Amino acid sequence: MDTRDAFRHNVLTSGHRACSGCGEAMAARMVTDLIGPEAIYVNATGCLQVFSTHNQQSAWQAPWIHSVFANAAAVASGVEAALRARGEDTPVIVQAGDGGTFDIGLQCLSGMIERGHDVLFVCYDNEAYMNTGVQRSSSTPHAVRTTTSPPGRVSEGKHHLKKDLISIVAAHRMPYAATATVAYFPDLRAKVDKAMRIKGPRFLHVLSPCPLGWDHDAALSVTVARLAVETGLFPLIELEYGAVTGVTRLARQQPVEEYLKLQGRFKHLFADKGGAEEIRHLQALADANIRRYGLLDANTEWDTDRASQTQRHGRGGYAASSREVSP
Amino acid sequence: MKSLLEGSRAVAEAVHLCRPQVIAAYPITPQTHIIEHLAQFVADGDLSAMFINAESEFGAASIVLGAVASGARAFTASASQGLLLMTEVLYNIAGMRLPVVMVCANRAVGAPINIFSDHQDSMSVRDAGWIQLYVESNQEAVDTVIQAYRIAEACELPVMVCMDGFFLTHTFEPVEIPQQTAVDEFLPPFHFARALDPSRPMTLGGGSEPDNYLEYRAGQHRAMEQARDVIEAIDADFSDHFARGYGGLVDPYRVAGAETVTVTLGSTMGAVRDVVDTLRENGMAVGALRLRCFRPFPAQALIHCLAGAKRIVVLEKAFSAGAGGIVTGELRAALHQAGLATPVEGVIGGLGGRDLTPAVIEAIFRRAATGASSVACRFADLNSDAAPST
C-alpha cells in the first residue's frame, strides 16, 4: 500500500454530491485514500452513502457495500468472517455517521468489538442526523440547536450531554481506539496508519464539521474542527486495551466562545442570560476534558511507560498476527 | 442407512454437508438446538466454518448478508421474535439478491409470548422477497436445506426453509443423512459473481430514485416468478440423486376424484393424510394438498391440482388480523384468476402450538363436505372457556 501521496488513490473520487465544505466528505477522502483500494468498505446509511452513490452511479473506486442504517458493523463482521474462512486478510473498513455509531448502530458495533473482528470502524461524527435534516443524536453536544432540539421559550436547545462514546468503545478493552479531526491531517494519518498495522477491532472517531447542520461558513470547516480541539471540547486521544496511551497536547486553551460564535447552532446561547449559563456549562465541560486528559500538561512518563503498556496488552480474541504492532 | 435423529440435529447435519463457511446466529427457542449442534461441529473441528455468536438476530442476518456478499456460503436460523427482529435485513438481503439460506423454526409471535409452533413468524415476512419452503418431516427438512442452497445460488434469491418448531425441531424421526460425496456432486461450490473483491471493485447497495427503483423491484418479482421452474427442476434432480422428492411446489395427496380438498402447510399434513385415508375408507371423496412452496406462490400448480375439487378448505396456522387466513386469500385470488368459483373455507388452527388432532381435522372435513356455505374465516378448536374477557 502506497501512502506517500495521501490523495493518489481517489478511493472516494470526485463528482459526488456532498455539500461544499462537507467535513464528512473531507474526512472520508482522507481516511480512504490513506487505506487505499485494497480493502472492503462497509457503509451505514447516512450522508456519506447518499452523496456517494446515486442511481447506478458510484464515487467508490474500491469494493463498497451498504446494507441498512444500524448494521454496518455486523455486515463488516460477516465480510471479515468470509475472508478469514478463505484465509484472506483484505482489510475491512466500516464508515458510519454518529447516528449509525452512537445510537442505532451501537449494538452491532459492540458485538463486532466484543467478538474481536479484524475490522476498522470509522465514525464520521457531525454531531447530528444530517442526512435526514439535522435532527439531534446522542452525539449532539449540550445546548445545540437541531431541528428536534430547537431552542424555544423554555429551552436552550439539546438538554443532554454528548455521549462519551470513545470511553464506551474503549471499555471493550479493544486493541485501538482514537479520536481525530479533519483539522490535523498528520495526526489523522498517524492514527489511520497505526490502526491499519494492528489486528483486531479498531475504532476511529473523526470529528467532521457540517456547514449545513452546524450553520457555519463552508470555508471554515477546518477552522471549526481545529477550534473544537483547541478549546478542549474534542480531545485528540488514543486508547489501547482500554487505557489512554496517547494525548495530543495543546499549546494553549482557547475559550469555548471562539468555537461557538462561528456556528449558528450555538447562536441562541448569545441571546440571553440562560444562554450565557449554558456557555459557562460548555466551558466547564471543556475544562473537565483538559483536566481528565492532561491536555495542557507536558508529556509524562505515562505516555512512554512501556511496562504499563505491556501490562495492558493481555487480551482474548484473535491470535496475534504479523500485522500486530509489538507493544 | 437411516438413523433416529432429533429434527434439529438432522438439519444441522444437512447444513454441515453443504459446507457453509460462515454461520451466524442468535438463540431463540425452538431454533436453539440447530445452532448448538453446529457450534459443536465447529468446536470439534468437524466443520471448518466461522461460527459467529451474533449480538442479536438483526446482527446475525447482517453477518450472513456480509458473508454472502463476500462470496462465502452462509447459514443462519431463527424464529418468531427473532425473525421479526431480522425483518429490515431480510428485505435488504433479498433486494441485493444475495443467496442466503436460513431455517425458520416456526413459532408463534407475541403478545402473548408463546414459544410453541405456528406459522405467524414466517408468514409475516412473506413480502420480503425470500423463497419460502415449508417442510412436513425431518427427512424433508434435511433434503430441503440441501436443495435450498442449489435454488438460492441458481436464482440469486434467499431461501427460508420453514420447519415447525417442536413438532419437527424437537422430535426424533428416522432420517437418512446423505453421503458427503453425493451432496458434493449435487451441490457445487458457491461462486458469487458480484462478490466484494478489490480486484473487481463493485458498489453493492447504492441509492436509487423514482426513475429506477420500480425496475429493481420488478426485476425481483420476475426472478421470483422464474424460481418456480428452478425449484421444481432442483427437486426433480434431487430425487434423481437421492431417490427422494417432494413434488417441487405442491404435494397433493389423493386429490384425484376428491370433492373436498384440504390445503395445508408443514407438519400438519401428516395428520391430514391419516384423516384422508380414514374418510376415504368410509367412502368420503376427500383429498389434501400440501403447499410446499409458499413464495413464490404456485398458483398454476395449485389450480392444476384443485381444478376438480367441489370445495376447498384451507387449514393454516397464521392469519392477518382483520382480514383472515393468508393462504386462504391468495388461493381464492388464484381460483378467481383462473375463472373458477370453487368455494374456499378459511380455517385458522394450531396457533401457539395447539395440537391439530385427527379429530379436529376430521370435523373440519366433515363440516365442509356437507356443502354448508363456506365461511370466510373461522378458528378451529376454539375453546370459548379459555378466552380472556376483553
Ligand SMILES: Cc1ncc(C[n+]2csc(CCOP(=O)(O)OP(=O)(O)O)c2C)c(N)n1
Ligand atoms: C432504521 C432507520 N431509521 C431511520 C432512517 C432514516 N435515516 C437515514 S440516514 C439518517 C441519519 C444519519 O445520521 P448519521 O448516522 O449521523 O449520519 P450523517 O447523515 O449525519 O452523516 C436517518 C435517521 C433509516 N434509514 N433507517
